[in-house]
Amino acid sequence: MAKKFLSGNEAFAYGIRLARPQVISAYPITPQTIVVEKLSEMVEDGSLPSEFIHVESEHSALSCAMGASSVGARAFTATSSQGLLYMAECLTYASGGRFPIVMMNANRSTALPWNIYGDQRDSLSLLDSGWIQAYAENAQEALDLALMSYYIAEHKTVSTPFMVNLDGFVLTHTYEVVDVPAAEQADEFLPPLETDNKMDLLHPKNLGFSAGPDHNTAFKYKEHIGLLNAADVITQAEKRFAEIFGRQYSGLVENYRTDDADYIIITLGSIAGLVKEVIDKLREQGKKVGLVRIRYMRPFPNEMIAQAVGNAKAAAVLEKDISFGNEGTVYTNVNSALYKAGISIPVSNYIGGLGGKNILPEEIEKILEELTERTVKTEFLGIGGV
Amino acid sequence: MAVNAKTLNETEFFYGHKACAGCGGSLAVRIALKVLGENSIAVLPAGCMSAVGFNFPQLCFGNNAIISTFAGTASMLTGVAAGLRAQGITDFHAVGFAGDGGTADIGLQALSGAIDRNDDILYICYDNEAYMNTGIQKSSLTPFGAKTTTTPAGKNIRGNLRPKKNMFEIVAAHGISYAATASVGYLNDFMKKVEKASKIKGTKYIHIIAPCPTGWGVKTDETVDIAREVVDCGLWYLAEYENGQYTLNYRPNQFGDVAAYLQKQTRFKHLTEEDIQTIISSRDTKWEFINQNFH
Amino acid sequence: MKPYLRDFVPKNLEDIPDTTSYEAGYLVTKNAGWRSIRPVIDNTQCVGCLACYLHCPDGVIFKSNGKVEIDYDFCKGCGICKNVCRLGAIRMEAEK
Numbered sequence: 001m002a003k004k005f006l007s008g009n010e011a012f013a014y015g016i017r018l019a020r021p022q023v024i025s026a027y028p029i030t031p032q033t034i035v036v037e038k039l040s041e042m043v044e045d046g047s048l049p050s051e052f053i054h055v056e057s058e059h060s061a062l063s064c065a066m067g068a069s070s071v072g073a074r075a076f077t078a079t080s081s082q083g084l085l086y087m088a089e090c091l092t093y094a095s096g097g098r099f100p101i102v103m104m105n106a107n108r109s110t111a112l113p114w115n116i117y118g119d120q121r122d123s124l125s126l127l128d129s130g131w132i133q134a135y136a137e138n139a140q141e142a143l144d145l146a147l148m149s150y151y152i153a154e155h156k157t158v159s160t161p162f163m164v165n166l167d168g169f170v171l172t173h174t175y176e177v178v179d180v181p182a183a184e185q186a187d188e189f190l191p192p193l194e195t196d197n198k199m200d201l202l203h204p205k206n207l208g209f210s211a212g213p214d215h216n217t218a219f220k221y222k223e224h225i226g227l228l229n230a231a232d233v234i235t236q237a238e239k240r241f242a243e244i245f246g247r248q249y250s251g252l253v254e255n256y257r258t259d260d261a262d263y264i265i266i267t268l269g270s271i272a273g274l275v276k277e278v279i280d281k282l283r284e285q286g287k288k289v290g291l292v293r294i295r296y297m298r299p300f301p302n303e304m305i306a307q308a309v310g311n312a313k314a315a316a317v318l319e320k321d322i323s324f325g326n327e328g329t330v331y332t333n334v335n336s337a338l339y340k341a342g343i344s345i346p347v348s349n350y351i352g353g354l355g356g357k358n359i360l361p362e363e364i365e366k367i368l369e370e371l372t373e374r375t376v377k378t379e380f381l382g383i384g385g386v
Numbered sequence: 387m388a389v390n391a392k393t394l395n396e397t398e399f400f401y402g403h404k405a406c407a408g409c410g411g412s413l414a415v416r417i418a419l420k421v422l423g424e425n426s427i428a429v430l431p432a433g434c435m436s437a438v439g440f441n442f443p444q445l446c447f448g449n450n451a452i453i454s455t456f457a458g459t460a461s462m463l464t465g466v467a468a469g470l471r472a473q474g475i476t477d478f479h480a481v482g483f484a485g486d487g488g489t490a491d492i493g494l495q496a497l498s499g500a501i502d503r504n505d506d507i508l509y510i511c512y513d514n515e516a517y518m519n520t521g522i523q524k525s526s527l528t529p530f531g532a533k534t535t536t537t538p539a540g541k542n543i544r545g546n547l548r549p550k551k552n553m554f555e556i557v558a559a560h561g562i563s564y565a566a567t568a569s570v571g572y573l574n575d576f577m578k579k580v581e582k583a584s585k586i587k588g589t590k591y592i593h594i595i596a597p598c599p600t601g602w603g604v605k606t607d608e609t610v611d612i613a614r615e616v617v618d619c620g621l622w623y624l625a626e627y628e629n630g631q632y633t634l635n636y637r638p639n640q641f642g643d644v645a646a647y648l649q650k651q652t653r654f655k656h657l658t659e660e661d662i663q664t665i666i667s668s669r670d671t672k673w674e675f676i677n678q679n680f681h
Numbered sequence: 682m683k684p685y686l687r688d689f690v691p692k693n694l695e696d697i698p699d700t701t702s703y704e705a706g707y708l709v710t711k712n713a714g715w716r717s718i719r720p721v722i723d724n725t726q727c728v729g730c731l732a733c734y735l736h737c738p739d740g741v742i743f744k745s746n747g748k749v750e751i752d753y754d755f756c757k758g759c760g761i762c763k764n765v766c767r768l769g770a771i772r773m774e775a776e777k
Contacts, residue, residue, distance in 0.1 A: 022472035023465060051468040055461060056499030063458030063496065067465020070452050071427070073472050075465070089455055098700035159700060197700040199427055199450035199466070201478060204705035207452040209440035211701070218697040226699065391731035398740040401684040401755065402708040405738065407715060408759035413738040443691050448684060448706035573735055599759075607760030610736050 001185075001245075006178045008171040011139035012078075012104050012164070013038035014178075015146025017048045018186035019102070021076035023068035025053040025061045029083040030116045031168040032106040036078055058083040062090035062101070069099035070207055072198035074150065077101065080168060081108035081122045088126060094161045095130025096223060097208050098197055100153035101161045103131075104146070107269065107320070108168040109355040117356020118168035119320035120269060124297070124329045130223055132162040132230050133297040135268040137254075139176040142166050144247060147186055151237045154193050157229040167270040167320075169356065181245050189244050231299045252301035254293040257283060258308045261290030263371040266305065266334055267318040268294040271352075271359055275318070278364040289368050300333055306341030314346045314371040318364070320353035327378045346374045352381035389577045395420045403446040404438040408606030410570045410596030410613060411435055411512040415483050417573055418510055418592075421580040422479045424449055427470075429463045431493060432456040433485040434519040434598075435512070457492045459484040460500035463507040471506075479508060479584055486513040486527035489593075490551050501560040501589045508583050508590040511553060514598035522601040526551040529621070530668070531661050532653045534601075539656035549668060554593050558627040563588030565627040569595040571613030575624050575635060595622050603652020612651070618642035620669050625680060632680040644669065683743065684708055686754065712739070716758035718773040724748050726770035733762035733771060 006014065013035045016024075024043070026036040042048035051068075055061045058079050065075035079087060084105055094101055105123050109115040123133060132153065136142040145164045153162040166172050199205050211219050235251055242248035256276055258264055265275050272293040282289045292308045292315075294301065309315050317331040326332065331349040338347065350367055352359045363381050399419035405412040411434050419426055428451040430436040436453040439446040454462035459482040467480040484493055489511040500507060516534045517523040523536040529550045533539040537546040557565045564586045568576040576594055583590035597613050599606045616622045619642035624635040645662050648654035657665075690709045691697055720733075727748045734742040734749055741752040742762060751762075763771040 023468045025461075025465065025468075051472050053464055053468055054503060055464075056495060056502070059455070059457055060461035060464075060496045060499055063455055063461035064465035064468070066458075067429070067452075067454075067462035067467075068469030068472070069465070070462075071466050071469040071473070071475075073469030075469070090458065093455055096701060197702050199452065201425055201450070201475070204424070204448065204450045205702045206440060206445040206447050206450075206705050206707070207700075207702040209442045209445060209453060209701055209703070210437070211442045215442055215691075215697060218694050219701060221694070222697070222699050391735040394735070396744060398684055399706075401706065401740050402710075402712065403739070404712070407738075407757035408761055409738050413736065416738065416740050417735070442701075442703060443707055443709050445703055445705060445707045450705060570736075605760070606758075607764045609738070609759070610761055610765055 001182055002180050004178055004180050005175055006139055007034065007173050007175050008139045008142050008166045009034035009173065010038055011143040011178045012146050012166065013042065014180050015143035016076055017042050018147050018181060018183060019150045019190055020074065021050055022073040023051045023053065023065065023075045024077070025055045025064035025075070026078045027055050027058045027061045027083060029080045031108060031172045032078050032080040032104065034172065035104055058087040059090060062087040062094060065101045066090065066094050066097060066099050069101050070097070070199055072193060072195055074193045075101045078104040080106035081110055084122045084126065085110060088129070091126055091129035091131060098159040098223065098226060099161055100159055102149045102153060103161065103163050105163050105165050106168045106172045107165050115355040118170050119354045119356065120165070121321050123163060123165050124321040127297055127329060130160070130227065131298065132160055132227065133165065134162070134295060135165045135297065136171060137270055137272045137293060139171065139178050142171065143178055143180065144241065144249070147190060148237050148241055151190050152230055152233050154195070155233045158226050158233050159195065159197060160226045160230060165269065171270040185244050189240060228299055234296065251304065252296040252299065253304045253308065254295055255308045256291040256293065258290035258292060260288055262288040262313045263368050264290045264292055264309055264312045264315040265318055265364070265367060266292045266294065266309070266315055268297065268330065269320070271318065274359065274361060275364055278361050282365065282368060294330065297330070300337070302337040302340060305334055305337045306343055309338065309345065310341065310343050312345060314374045316348045316350055316367050316371055318350045318352060318367065322351045322354070346376045348376055349378040350381055351378065357382040389421055389581045390574055394577070395423055397424065397448065399426070399448040400439065401446055401448065402444065404441065405434065406600050408599045408609045410598060410609045411485065411514055412438070413570050413609070414510065414512045414576070414594045414596045417577060418481065418580050419449060421577050422481055422584055425478045426450070427466050427478055427480050429454050429459055429466060429480070429482045431459045431484050431488040433488050435483055437519050456488055458496055459488055459493050460496040460507070460509060463509065464500050464503065464505045467506050480506070482507065482509045484509070484511055485518070486511065486515060487517045487525040490526045490553050498560065501557060501562050504563060504588045506587055511593045512596040513593060514596050514601060516601050518598045518601045527553065530665060531657050533656060534653070544656055544658070544661060554625065554627070557591045558632070561630070562591055562627065564590040566592045567623060567625050568592055569613045569617050569622060569624065570597070571610050571617060572624060572636070579626065601653070604650060615642055615647045619644045619647045620673060621647065623676060634676055634680040686711065711754040712757050713754050716756060716776055718758045718760065718775055719753065719756065720751060720758070720760065720762050720771050721774050722749060722751065723770045723772070726768050728768060732765045732767065736761050736765045
C-alpha cells in the first residue's frame with residue numbers, strides 16, 4: 001500500500017492497472033482523457049502488460065472490448081457523455097452478450113447545448129442498458145471500484161458489464177490523497193478471468209446469435225437475474241476487499257446519520273461529500289437530518305432505500321439529471337422503491353448541477369428546510385444567471 | 387500445393403444455414419472458411435449471413451463465430467485478435483464477413499481504423515450490391531442504373547443514379563498490407579487470395595462479388611454464371627494490391643456483352659440504350675486507369 | 682465430420698444458456714422442405730472433377746469414392762451444381 005496524491009482519473013487508472021486488463025480500447029473525450037493517457041503511459045513503461053488499441057470512435061472502443069471479451073480476455077474502456085451515447089448500441093450488446101467488461105464513465109452533460117462539465121444525464125439516460133452502474137464519491141472509492149468492479153462483473157452468477165461513474169471534473173480532476181494497494185494484494189483479491197462464455201479454439205462456439213420470440217424472453221430473463229445477482233456478489237466482494245485492504249464499503253447504498261433522521265436527502269456521486277458537511281453542521285444545531293448515498297443505480301437498492309427512509313418524515317432526491325417531460329430518473333426509481341415497501345412519506349425532487357452548475361451548501365440547507373413543509377414537488381436548482 | 391477443389395479442407399464450416407437458394411454470399415463464406423480452416427474465428431455484422439446462420443438453436447458455423455454490431459465488424463475483429471494475442475494464442479485467423487452495406491457504408495469508419503492500425507485481421511466483403519437482408523435497398527456499392535426498393539425505376543428516375551463506390555482503391559489508399567478483388571464466379575482465384583491473405587501479417591481485405599439471385603433478378607442456378615459474366619464483360623475485375631502496387635490477375639481477351647449481362651437481370655431491365663452506353667463508357671474509363679496503373 | 686441434426690432441441694428455461702453462446706454448428710432443422718426440384722447425379726457420367734462440390738452455396742455435396750453424393754436434408758435445389766457440371770452429369774428432377 002502506498003499513499004499517492006491523485007486525481008479521480010489517475011486513481012482510477014491505478015485501480016485498473018491492479019486489475020490487469022489484457023485489452024484496453026478507448027477514444028479520448030473530456031473529461032475522461034486523463035485516465036486513458038495514464039493507462040497509455042503504464043502500457044508504454046511496461047508496468048501494465050496490456051494491448052492498448054487506439055480505436056477511431058467510442059462505438060469501436062466498446063465493440064473492440066467486446067471482441068476481446070468474446071475470446072476470454074479481460075477488457076477495459078472509458079468514455080463520457082456524447083461518447084457514451086455514441087457507443088449506446090454496444091451497451092445493450094455487451095450486456096446481452098454477458099461480457100464482463102468494465103467501463104469508466106466520466107459523468108458529463110449531454111448536448112445540446114454543448115457543455116463539457118459534469119452532470120449525470122449521460123449514464124442515467126442509459127440506466128436500462130443492462131449494465132451494473134456504480135457512482136463513486138471520491139478518488140479512493142473510484143480506485144477501489146476499479147478493482148472491485150472486475151470481481152463483481154466476472155463472477156459466474158453475474159457475468160455482466162460494469163460501468164463506474166465519476167463526476168466529470170469535480171471528481172475526475174480533483175486531487176486527493178489515495179491509498180494505492182500493492183499489486184500482490186490486488187492479485188490475491190482478483191483471480192484471472194475464467195469464463196465459458198467465450199470462443200475457444202478447442203471447443204468452438206457461436207456467440208451473439210439471434211433468438212426469436214420463442215426463446216428471447218428466456219435470454220432477457222437470465223440477463224435480468226444476472227444483474228440482480230450482482231447485489232449479493234457486491235457484498236461478497238466488499239467483505240473480501242475489507243479483509244485484504246482494510247477498507248469496508250457499505251453495499252448498494254451508504255447511509256449517513258440516517259438512523260434517527262426525520263429529513264433525508266437521497267443523492268449519488270461526489271455531491272454526497274458536500275451534503276455530509278451540511279448535515280454535520282445542521283446536526284450540531286440539533287436538526288435530525290441524514291443522507292442516503294446511492295452507490296449503485298443497478299442493481300437498484302429498493303429495500304435498502306426503503307429501510308433507510310422508512311422512519312423519516314420526508315425525503316428529497318437530489319440529482320444531476322432530468323428525464324424531460326417527467327422528473328429525475330433517480331426520483332422515479334426511489335418512489336417506486338418506497339411505494340413497493342408501503343412507505344408513503346412526502347418525497348420531493350431537486351434537479352441540480354446540470355451542465356456543471358455548482359450546488360451550493362445553502363441550497364442543500366434550503367432543501368432540508370423545505371422538507372419540513374412536507375410537500376411534494378420537482379424543483380430545479382440554479383435556473384437563473386450567475 | 388495449390389488450394390483447389392481436390393485439396394480443399396473437406397470439413398463444412400457453414401452448413402444448414404437459411405440463406406436463399408443460390409446465395410452467392412453464403413458460397414463466399416463457405417469457401418473462405420474451408421481455406422482458413424477450423425482455427426478461424428469469424429465475425430459477422432448484422433446482415434444476410436448473420437441473419438441466416440445464427441438463429442438459436444440453429445447455429446450454422448462449425449468454427450468459432452460471433453455476430454457483431456452492424457458498424458462494428460472490423461473493431462470487433464480487432465478485439466478478437468488482441469484478446470487472443472494477449473493470452474499468448476497465435477494460431478488462429480480472425481476473419482470478418484460483411485456485406486456491401488456493412489463494409490462500404492455503416493462499417494467503413496471501423497474498417498478504416500483497423501487498416502490504419504494494421505491490425506492482424508482478414509476482412510472479406512461479400513458484395514451483393516444492395517442491402518439484401520432488409521429487402522434490396524440501395525447501398526453505396528449498388529451500381530449505376532440498378533433498380534432497388536429505394537431506387538425504384540420509374541418515369542422520372544431510372545434506378546440508382548450514382549456509380550459504385552470503389553472500396554478496393556479506398557482500402558489500398560490506406561497503404562493496406564494486402565487487398566484483392568474476387569468473384570464467386572472465379573473460385574480458384576478467390577481461394578488463392580484467401581490463402582495468400584492468411585499468411586500475411588497485418589490487415590487484409592478481399593472484396594468478392596457475390597450475386598444475390600433474389601435482389602438481382604436472376605434464376606437461382608445462375609449465380610456462378612453471372613458472377614463470371616460480370617468479370618468477363620469488364621464491369622468487375624480480379625486484382626490485388628500489395629507493397630504499394632496494383633496487379634491485374636485476369637484480363638479478358640475480349641470483353642463480353644455488357645448489354646446481355648445487364649438485360650438478363652430484372653434490376654437492369656428498365657435501362658435505355660443510352661444508360662447502357664453510359665455503363666460501357668465508365669467501364670472503358672476504368673480499364674484505361676487499370677491499364678495505366680495496374681501491373 | 683459432416684454436420685448433423687441434433688436430437689436435443691433446447692426449449693425450457695434450464696436448457697437455454699445463461700449467455701448468448703452455444704455449441705458451434707448445432708443444427709436442429711433441415712432445409713429439405715425448401716426444394717421444389719432436386720439435383721440427381723448420374724454416376725456413369727461423373728468424372729469426379731468436384732466443380733459441383735466447390736460451387737455449392739450450401740456445401741451439401743460431399744466427396745464419395747472418387748465421385749460425389751448429395752445431402753438431401755440440406756440441399757435447397759438451387760441448381761448451381763447442374764449449371765457448373767461440364768459433363769451434364771447432374772439433372773434437376775421435380776420433387777414429388
